[in-house]
Amino acid sequence: MIEYLDFHLPVLTIVVPLIAAPLCVLLGARTMAKLLSWVVCWITFGLSVWLVAKVSAVGKISYYLGGWEPPYGIEYAIDPLNAFLMTFISGMGAIVLMYSGPSLSDEVPQSKHYMFYALYLLCMTGLLGMCATGDLFNVFVFLEISSLSTYALISLGKTRRAPLAAFQYLIMGTIGATFLLIGIGLLYQMTGTLNMADIGVQLESYRTAGVVVDGVQGPPHWEGSRTMLVAFAFLTVGLCIKMAVFPLHTWLPNSYTYAPSVVTCFVAATATKVSVYAFIRIVFGIFTPTFAFELLPLDTALWSFSLVGIFVASIAAIYQTNIKRRLAYSSIAQIGYMLLGISMANQHGLTAGIVHMFNHALIKGGLFMAVGCFALRLGSVHLDDWRGAGKTMPWTSLAWATGGLGLIGVPVTCGFISKWLLLTAAMENELYPVAALMLVSSLLAVIYIWQVVEVLYFSPPSEKAKKATEAPLIMLVTTWVVVGATVVFGVWTTWSAGLAGDAARVLLGGGTP
Amino acid sequence: MSSDQFFGLYNYWIVVFLMMTGFYIVIARKNMIKTVIGLNIFQVSVVLLYITMGKVTGGTAPVIPPALAGQHDAHDQHDTHAAPSGHTPAANATAANETVDHGHADHVTELAHELAHELTHDATGDAIHGVTETAGVIYTNPLPSVLMLTAIVVGIATTAVALSLIVRISEDYGTIEEDEILQMDRRQ
Numbered sequence: 001m002i003e004y005l006d007f008h009l010p011v012l013t014i015v016v017p018l019i020a021a022p023l024c025v026l027l028g029a030r031t032m033a034k035l036l037s038w039v040v041c042w043i044t045f046g047l048s049v050w051l052v053a054k055v056s057a058v059g060k061i062s063y064y065l066g067g068w069e070p071p072y073g074i075e076y077a078i079d080p081l082n083a084f085l086m087t088f089i090s091g092m093g094a095i096v097l098m099y100s101g102p103s104l105s106d107e108v109p110q111s112k113h114y115m116f117y118a119l120y121l122l123c124m125t126g127l128l129g130m131c132a133t134g135d136l137f138n139v140f141v142f143l144e145i146s147s148l149s150t151y152a153l154i155s156l157g158k159t160r161r162a163p164l165a166a167f168q169y170l171i172m173g174t175i176g177a178t179f180l181l182i183g184i185g186l187l188y189q190m191t192g193t194l195n196m197a198d199i200g201v202q203l204e205s206y207r208t209a210g211v212v213v214d215g216v217q218g219p220p221h222w223e224g225s226r227t228m229l230v231a232f233a234f235l236t237v238g239l240c241i242k243m244a245v246f247p248l249h250t251w252l253p254n255s256y257t258y259a260p261s262v263v264t265c266f267v268a269a270t271a272t273k274v275s276v277y278a279f280i281r282i283v284f285g286i287f288t289p290t291f292a293f294e295l296l297p298l299d300t301a302l303w304s305f306s307l308v309g310i311f312v313a314s315i316a317a318i319y320q321t322n323i324k325r326r327l328a329y330s331s332i333a334q335i336g337y338m339l340l341g342i343s344m345a346n347q348h349g350l351t352a353g354i355v356h357m358f359n360h361a362l363i364k365g366g367l368f369m370a371v372g373c374f375a376l377r378l379g380s381v382h383l384d385d386w387r388g389a390g391k392t393m394p395w396t397s398l399a400w401a402t403g404g405l406g407l408i409g410v411p412v413t414c415g416f417i418s419k420w421l422l423l424t425a426a427m428e429n430e431l432y433p434v435a436a437l438m439l440v441s442s443l444l445a446v447i448y449i450w451q452v453v454e455v456l457y458f459s460p461p462s463e464k465a466k467k468a469t470e471a472p473l474i475m476l477v478t479t480w481v482v483v484g485a486t487v488v489f490g491v492w493t494t495w496s497a498g499l500a501g502d503a504a505r506v507l508l509g510g511g512t513p
Numbered sequence: 514m515s516s517d518q519f520f521g522l523y524n525y526w527i528v529v530f531l532m533m534t535g536f537y538i539v540i541a542r543k544n545m546i547k548t549v550i551g552l553n554i555f556q557v558s559v560v561l562l563y564i565t566m567g568k569v570t571g572g573t574a575p576v577i578p579p580a581l582a583g584q585h586d587a588h589d590q591h592d593t594h595a596a597p598s599g600h601t602p603a604a605n606a607t608a609a610n611e612t613v614d615h616g617h618a619d620h621v622t623e624l625a626h627e628l629a630h631e632l633t634h635d636a637t638g639d640a641i642h643g644v645t646e647t648a649g650v651i652y653t654n655p656l657p658s659v660l661m662l663t664a665i666v667v668g669i670a671t672t673a674v675a676l677s678l679i680v681r682i683s684e685d686y687g688t689i690e691e692d693e694i695l696q697m698d699r700r701q
Contacts, residue, residue, distance in 0.1 A: 137660055137663075140664075141663060141667070144667045144670075144671075148667075148670055148671065148674055151674050151678070152674060155678055155681065160682075160685035160686065161698065163678045163681040163682050163685065164682055164686075164694060166678055167545065167675065167678045167679065167682060170671065170674060170675050170678065171539060171548060171552065171675075174552055174556075174671050175536075175539065175552075175555070177667075178555060178556055178559055181559050181664060182559055182562065185559065185562055185563050185566065185657075188566070188656075188657070189566045
């Protein structure tokens with residue numbers, strides 16, 4: 001039995017929540033669905049921890065779905081990077097679900113709760129699948145599973161703007177996913193395979209050795225072919241929409257603002273990060289850094305868009321009085337830091353990008369969870385109503401302040417680690433202006449975070465804040481678990497930075513971990 | 514570009530035309546239903562792109578032709594030595610090995626045998642995977658069509674979600690024109 005589970009581990013982590021999701025709908029009852037999804041989330045988390053343990057013991061795992069060998073069948077390729085990401089997603093999923101109870105009852109009508117649980121599990125399935133799979137078309141399918149459930153989750157919001165935000169996201173998201181599909185099609189047309197590793201090998205041999213036509217060895221195509229270029233463009237733009245890179249970010253602020261608090265916590269912590277992961281896989285695994293960064297100016301494009309995005313979004317964040325919207329703009333800025341790291345395409349830069357992916361997910365998850373607590377007790381997410389809440393809700397306010405320090409990048413929090421690595425990488429590449437701009441942009445984060453802290457602690461309490469009581473224990477505890485993790489990973493970096501360093505080495509074509 | 518090239522690629526012209534039409538509708542139309550229609554046209558163009566790339570000149574649908582299947586049945590009735598129909602390809606392949614010794618030309622089992630052979634021995638080298646020429650019949654590549662079945666399902670799901678969102682928006686706002694909705698929101 002244990003051996004059987006052990007063998008099928010990669011697929012079980014995805015199949016378990018996938019099967020549980022329709023069961024939630026069939027059960028129909030609120031408490032039953034809640035119980036089921038709690039159990040399933042923790043089981044999934046347990047399975048992915050097991051997967052990490054297995055990967056660190058035996059190295060890369062290659063699982064063939066239905067026993068069909070790649071490149072004919074679908075392969076699930078698990079390495080330390082995506083195993084860790086899967087653990088993070090399922091862990092975050094389980095914690096946010098524990099947190100969800102009171103907030104969900106407040107914001108979503110009880111009759112719709114079982115639907116929420118079903119969608120939540122589906123969303124998690126899609127995100128986990130995108131990480132696990134080694135098949136390019138499978139990435140598209142899982143991307144759509146997670147996106148479709150996210151649209152529905154966002155539309156559960158209280159106001160009438162929620163369905164509108166979900167619709168706008170749906171239009172943008174579908175265009176992004178369809179771009180991805182076009183790119184996948186073009187790559188398939190060129191290589192005749194959908195397995196990511198196999199496509200990488202075929203493209204590399206096409207570029208360095210050429211193709212054999214009728215037994216005659218053709219010349220190498222160093223610059224790649226036009227099909228390759230177009231496919232690369234479609235895949236990049238498609239994923240940039242999903243990542244909410246600066247000029248393609250328009251769907252994000254409304255979605256995060258009008259979705260129920262719980263949904264925002266989970267989606268903000270995971271969805272865009274998984275797209276960043278898919279982007280890393282496609283650029284480094286399929287197209288190779290040489291093609292993307294030396295033949296094509298992807299690095300220049302990425303860092304210029306990132307820097308503009310960081311500044312525009314951070315400045316926009318300062319002017320928002322709706323806290324959820326403020327954090328949403330901050331998310332757009334933070335994606336910029338991740339891409340900045342990736343665009344440097346060296347050991348330090350890529351490590352910084354990956355580390356920031358994890359760290360920012362924790363920080364933003366924690367901050368949105370604090371916002372959820374305030375929204376429950378104050379009934380508002382507007383800055384004016386938060387005045388003086390530091391006195392009546394001390395623990396939640398402290399969670400906000402701690403998470404905020406992480407976002408700014410103060411030492412001893414994990415935000416500092418990623419900023420430090422990013423700065424080192426920029427110095428190493430002699431991109432001094434980039435390094436300077438990064439430091440200046442951190443000051444903008446100080447403004448939009450500290451403004452809220454000041455309002456919480458140093459303003460005379462508003463009517464709502466006077467009547468408020470501390471958030472329910474379960475919400476406080478879970479918020480503090482996440483916020484505490486940002487401090488833990490700021491001090492103890494073996495897991496985050498060490499693992500990201502190994503992953504970066506492998507992605508850049510170095511030795512295996 | 515010669516006219517041959519131009520007309521030879523007519524599938525791709527249709528694909529590009531549909532793609533741009535759909536994309537333009539999505540960007541330019543403010544009516545939500547029209548946006549969804551544009552999105553559908555956009556997705557259909559991608560379906561056509563995949564089907565086009567899977568097409569092999571002169572190829573037929575990747576299904577065993579009834580004529581050959583009929584021969585197989587007839588053969589079974591005559592020859593007790595051959596395995597009955599309804600086998601796994603591998604079993605058929607071994608059956609084929611036996612029957613070849615007898616001088617019987619069983620096209621169906623031969624086909625299965627060759628397919629099995631191709632799957633096990635010819636994993637690399639072929640520039641175009643999936644082009645299978647057996648028993649004089651050329652088949653088109655079935656994989657893009659299968660992928661598109663999935664993509665169509667995804668498209669239907671997207672349309673369904675979009676339409677149900679539009680229903681809710683129309684209930685809440687009383688209109689599905691994006692301009693009017695934005696104006697209403699701004700007035701609040």
